[in-house]
Amino acid sequence: MTRTTRIIYTLLFLSISCLSTYASAMYWPWPLNGKVVNQSRLPVAVWDGEHGIYTLPAHSFSPKVLDIDHLYSSQNNRWCKIGLLKVQIDSKGNINQCECWVDNAGDACNSSPVVTEIKSSQAPKVAQAAQPASIPASSN
Template identity: 45%
Template sequence: MTAKKFFFGLIVLSLLGVALAFFILQEKERDGHWPWPLNGRVINQSPVAVKVWDDDHGFYTIAAGQSSSNNNDIDHVQEPSSQRWCKIDAHSLVVKPDGFFANCPCYALGAGRACIKF
């Protein structure tokens, strides 16, 4: 591979990356939430409903044994066993059968609040 082909390939990949970033940001501005797969998702394996919060819909619940839709961008989830709030960003959060989270990226003081950093 020549240096010219390598350089041209690098430019093409860079332009594709910029175009993809622009598309994602336009989607965010158009409807107010990140498009799938960049939105937060909840997989509730517990026997109780889980309280969630997002910027668009406020508070609502995900029923026991259900998962949230890819169309909703869930921002915070309340852990049933401890009542702590988890800020999930673009992660998929699993609520275990015992009511604790399997993979909370960070906890917050409440719904709509930033992560607690120590």
């Protein structure tokens, strides 16, 4: 292997390593990001790796700039892993189109932590989920 080839392979390896590390902490841009449409009369708790846990107001949807990863259900006290889906909460608070259910925000569908540094402890109580949104959401 020539010196130039080794340098190219080394640079390629370093680039891929940096990108894979960065990709685990970055969000997917629209239209590949997770989107939540809240048609209920109550705010819902959501989680993403960039902002942690916050609430999405009633009768609103998440803006295109946010990549929501998990949505909390007060009905079963679990988190819905969203992925590349648009998930809707109907007027009764039911979550439709859920990829899978996990116990904690930040968990992957196989229940292992996605990012251990960001993983939340317990799911928020209903009183926390009812607080005003900390990130403005677009309205219908």
